[in-house]
Amino acid sequence: MIKINLLPREAGKKAAGAAAGPSGIHFNPMLVFTALLALLYVGAAGAFFWAYSAGSQANRAYQEVKNRKDKKQKEVERRKKELLEKSAELEDIERRYEVARALSPENRIYWSEKLNMLALARRDLAVYITKLTLSEKVDEVETPESVKRRQEHRDKKLPGPEPAPVKRPIINQSLTIEAIAYGRDAQEKLNNVVAFQNALKNLKWRRENGTIVRFLDGMNPEFGQLPQKVATVGGVEVMRFGFTVNAEPQTDRRPAAANAPASGGTKK
Secondary structure (H helix, E strand, O other): OOOOOOHHHHHHHHHHHHHHHHHHOOOHHHHHHHHHHHHHHHHHHHHHHHHHHHHHHHHHHHHHHHHHHHHHHHHHHHHHHHHHHHHHHHHHHHHHHHHHHHHHOOOOHHHHHHHHHHHHHOOOOEEEEEEEEEEEEEEEOOOOHHHHOOOOOOOOOOOOOOOOOOOOEEEEEEEEEEEEEOOOOOOHHHHHHHHHHHHHHOOEEOOOOEEEOOOOOOOOOOEEOOOOOEEEEOOOOEEEEEEEEEEEEEEOOHHHHHHHHHHHHOOO
């Protein structure tokens, strides 16, 4: 028997294709969407874990740096405290040292030697010393190093109290000589007075080591004169006179450098 297909050719092909469907690959959109979500979740979780690990590592590094900084800061504070304590001790030592140095100045006056020169100067004159008076005045002048240190502390606004001034003593001494002069008349008495003072100004002395020194070494060559008057001693008419010899300021520094700060002291 002959069968006749009355359906169109295209429809027949689609039907044939539909019939073959169960044996092909099926496309499920829901499954693809779920897979994408899973990938996104895994990626987000990985990024979060990486960010958390990096943040934790940075936090640990920051904490370590902060701990080291705190430790160093404590060490700095401890050293600063020690430095301030040491500075106070050093200032006290410096003050004591300046005083000790002043006890042996470069231009020290040896008064025992000066007294021997006085006796030598009047040996050939009718002059007799009746009284010797040695006066002393000590001035304290701040050392240049101390001035510089305190000025630097003020200018730089350094921590801690301003350093105390360190002063060195400057010794000012004066020798007052009172004497009487004999003579047949007033002129001869006056000549003896003048001759005695000139003898002191020109007197030289040889020390045991051979060094030649002068009476005016370390002394002001200008003598301060005391009032003169005629008096009677043992029934003999004499002339009483006197004068003051000022020593140069005695200090541990050179006299040329010490004169300026010591000029404020009064001389007798």
